[in-house]
Amino acid sequence: MRTLNPTVKLFAILGLALLVSFQNNFRLNLLLSVLFFGITVNERSLKKSLLLFSALTLAATGVFFTGLLYYQCNQGGPSSTAAIRYGLDMASRIYCFGILGSSFSVSTTINELIYSLQQQLRLPAVFAYGLLAAFQIAPIIPAEYQNIRNSMRSRGISVNPFSFKMLIPLLVKSIRWSELLATAMLSRGFDSEAKRTYANTFRVTFMDALFLSLCLVMGLGGTLIL
Numbered sequence: 001m002r003t004l005n006p007t008v009k010l011f012a013i014l015g016l017a018l019l020v021s022f023q024n025n026f027r028l029n030l031l032l033s034v035l036f037f038g039i040t041v042n043e044r045s046l047k048k049s050l051l052l053f054s055a056l057t058l059a060a061t062g063v064f065f066t067g068l069l070y071y072q073c074n075q076g077g078p079s080s081t082a083a084i085r086y087g088l089d090m091a092s093r094i095y096c097f098g099i100l101g102s103s104f105s106v107s108t109t110i111n112e113l114i115y116s117l118q119q120q121l122r123l124p125a126v127f128a129y130g131l132l133a134a135f136q137i138a139p140i141i142p143a144e145y146q147n148i149r150n151s152m153r154s155r156g157i158s159v160n161p162f163s164f165k166m167l168i169p170l171l172v173k174s175i176r177w178s179e180l181l182a183t184a185m186l187s188r189g190f191d192s193e194a195k196r197t198y199a200n201t202f203r204v205t206f207m208d209a210l211f212l213s214l215c216l217v218m219g220l221g222g223t224l225i226l
Contacts, residue, residue, distance in 0.1 A: 001039055001107035006116040008208040012215040013104050019219045020096050026085070028222035029092035035218075036103040043106040056098040064091035110135045116202040125192045133181050137174075144173055 001009070020029055041049045067090035071083040114132055117123040148169045152159050159165045 001043060001103065003207065004107075004211055005120065005202055005204050005208045006108045006113040007120040007202070008204060008212055009104055009108060010113065012212045013100050016215055016219050017097060017100055019223065020093060023223060024086070024089040025223060025226060026089050026092050027226035028219075029089070029096040031222055031226070032218070033092065033095040033099050036099045039103045040099060040106055043103070052098065052102055056095050059098075060091040060094040063094050064088065067091065112200070112202075115198055115200055118196075119198065119202050120204065125194075125196065129185070129190075133178075137177055141170070145170060 016032060020032065037049070037053070040052070064087040066087075068083050068087035071086040072080075111132065114123070114128050118125070118128050145166065148166060149159065152165065157165070
């Protein structure tokens, strides 16, 4: 998976997710979950894969009982078999969505995805570098949140985690970061229309086309046969 083109992977996995979204097909969901969970385990440690599976199981259990009660109350009356099948269909989607997304995230970095979108889909540099900046700033936000909270406590201001008093300083900080970043890029001669070269060049290869074709055949074949 790591050697595949990030843009091709993105569209292949999004296509499968959309296909799953518009039908209730427990067998297809199970097939995709098993196959892509194997990919996830191959790319990530078994411990982290099991933690992911546990989190998805917790969410799927809640969705199963929600679907079960919904079907009994609003769809098919007290038929337990049909209600259980409906609940399983809904719960299997949780596994499918979570594992599909995980298989993409463990095999692709955000830098690879952005550069691939620039090269394959001609994503404008303004949007590309804006996305890169946003993902670079995101890890700083929790630390800044804690700094703001400690600062307010030192002034005798008690705030709860969801207080607007915490939100406003964070918004101000975010605006200041964006202004500083824009100024820094302009001062270094950034030109969104300039022709660029890339340290890592991404191309669509035969293996990418094969992966996309397999996902298409698996999704459509599973829809028609399973």
